[in-house]
Amino acid sequence: MVTRRQLLAPALGAVIAASSIPAAFGKARLGEDGLYQFDWYVESFLDLADDLAAATRDGKRFAILWGLRNCPACRRMHEVYMADPKVEAYIRDHFAVLHLNILGSREVTDFGGSRLTEKRLAAHYGIIGTPAIQFFPRQADDLAARPPRDREVARMEALPAQDGFLALFQQVVG
Template structure:
């Protein structure tokens, strides 16, 4: 009689920078064009997650939302998640080739609080001609309840933004 292996649940780990990390988050050279191309080549979408040391909502997102196997597997299977520090000093290369610190990049994209998740298009075409928030297809400003959190990722994956605002798409799903 054999034993089936016990599924290993993902665990959020607190990094040296004070940000929570999942072992499946994107390992990146912090070049957004490369990260978008890499996600697209894997059939995934790129999401930039902004966090901050000591952020209670960031902690809840990692300990509640991303510990839900349904949410965690959907996000992991369909998205490359790049986790950036809202006040960080690492150099990030933006789509126009400019190198900015994480903090300066967040300011350029109008990131005001954490967590904020930016969802980018599946193609790089036209992104260099746009700036900041105009490059996004959707944004999750703050932490939604778990069911809406998952719905936002589905909205982006299913390209609901092409026809409806997120609240209208969500009502249509109900």
């Protein structure tokens, strides 16, 4: 005869094993603003030149992730794509990610010193949907003199298939 203890032991073992996964992996939280956040996303004074310089000092690439409250693709990106420890670790180790709200009202200082709300900055760069990710060069040397779209080295304008998501980040690093 099988006891309840014997039946529940494998399930208990799985729970214990799952709890030993490092806390940083797959733990996006939904912020008060409705955007998903990871603890490793950039805490910023919203000055893009400073954020890019800090990323470069840390040996990382600077990227802006544009999101929106209740965005199904943003949710999928955070809860499925980035829940993969390999994907999250790669992005965390190689990128400084600033998460902005495409309709947000916080003031952001652009590379040339202009102060725009998140919403106006998104329009300035031609960001029209979420999630979108802008990838910037390692140096801000002449970014202010370039047209906004020419400041980027790559852009994700819509959520790709899951197998292409990590490949995009790897391409930018390479």
